[in-house]
Amino acid sequence: MKRRTSFKKNAGAALALAFLSLTISCSDDNMPNVEPQQKTIAAIVSDNSSYSLLKSAVVKADLAETLSGTGPFTVFAPNNEAFMASGITQEAINSMAAADLKDLLLYHTLTSKVTAANVPAGPNAEVTSANGDKLYLTKDSRGVFVNGWKVTSADMAASNGVIHAVERVLMPPKGTIVQMAQANANLTYLVAAVLRASQGSTNVAQVLSAEGNLTVFAPSNQAFIDAGFPTIASIQSADPDTLASILTYHVLAARAFSSDLSNGQSLTTVNGGTLMVALGSQATVKGNGNEMPSVITSFNMLATNGVIHLIDRVLLP
Structure with a gap:
């Protein structure tokens, strides 16, 4: 009799466990897939140590709030290596006027979301940047180019747009x-x-x-x-x-x-x-x-x- 009672208890426990597993499984199937919330362009730049020079420039130019806004924006973002290759050090950023930095950074920005797939083929298709000057975009079998410089990493998604890493700082024209x-x-x-x-x-x-x-x-x-x-x-x-x-x-x-x-x-x-x-x-x-x-x-x-x-x-x- 004791053995039979023990068997009934074990069987009941197994049945309960199976029912619980089935319930959880059904519940998971019915739950919507929730995508992790994307960061803003400003937050992505701020959190990535490879963009510390760009972050410093954004802060001094007082553009952090703008690049945290709804957008959408496209930013051609030079990382630290691109800044150094362009001859722009932290000391150079510190010495620049905030208004000049703002003009420079807005030249890297479009006031719409443009993924790599949607970049016009060109060659050198003319688009207007957020500072009002012209950028020249090319897309071919080699990739995407802006003013002749290559996009080294495209389509970093943000909640308010997209970031494309570019190999040099883009300098707006200063005259003929x-x-x-x-x-x-x-x-x-x-x-x-x-x-x-x-x-x-x-x-x-x-x-x-x-x-x-x-x-x-x-x-x-x-x-x-x-x-x-x-x-x-x-x-x-x-x-x-x-x-x-x-x-x-x-x-x-x-x-x-x-x-x-x-x-x-x-x-x-x-x-x-x-x-x-x-x-x-x-x-x-x-x-x-x-x-x-x-x-x-x-x-x-x-x-x-x-x-x-x-x-x-x-x-x-």
């Missing part, structure tokens, strides 16, 4: 090609050459200031010195038409970011000549009259009427 050259201490020889060339039959300064889309491969001061112009005075005494022929050989009648250049590409300049591009451990461009190619030392300096690439050798037709 001529104005940007005048503001660059490493291009004083080029500016002198443009002014001297404009005294001949071709007004090169007017060409480089005109509205439109241009690309200029801009030789550094040292490049002019190496080409036989040891001083600015030597440039000012050169034949204007000879200088004009050389300078217009450095200009393309289209905007060509680094993302638009390919290995072995032939480029036609505004004076009718051709340049040859080579992409390897370094990016180079070579003129027909050059024994050695010129190294492109700095890319994608955006102007209101085009883009500038710095080079270390004067290109010869």
Whole structure:
């Protein structure tokens, strides 16, 4: 009798356990799938140590509240490595005026949600950023590019939009090609050459200031010195038409970011000549009259009427 009673107790317990398991299982099946709540763009940047420089800039620019708002926004976000590669340190951020930082960060922002799949193919499709300046987007088999710089990680979802990591800080244009050259201490020889060339039959300064889309491969001061112009005075005494022929050989009648250049590409300049591009451990461009190619030392300096690439050798037709 004791054995039978024990058997009944065990059977009853097993039946109760099975019923409880079935009840829980049915209850779980009926529960809705609740997605974890996404963070805002500001919170994602704040919580990621790789974006500490961007966070510092956002805080100083007083944009944390904006990027925590409803949006939606798209932010092209440079991480710490991108800031450093662009020459912008924490000290540089500290020294910038809050208004300038705000303008810079809003240039990285769109006032709509644009995932990588919805980026226009372009090339260089023009969109307006939150600060009112233009960004140029390209999507192809290599990925997404903004002003020539690659998106290194796309579609980080936020509750108020999306973040795309980009490999450099995007610098808004600060003037025409001529104005940007005048503001660059490493291009004083080029500016002198443009002014001297404009005294001949071709007004090169007017060409480089005109509205439109241009690309200029801009030789550094040292490049002019190496080409036989040891001083600015030597440039000012050169034949204007000879200088004009050389300078217009450095200009393309289209905007060509680094993302638009390919290995072995032939480029036609505004004076009718051709340049040859080579992409390897370094990016180079070579003129027909050059024994050695010129190294492109700095890319994608955006102007209101085009883009500038710095080079270390004067290109010869």
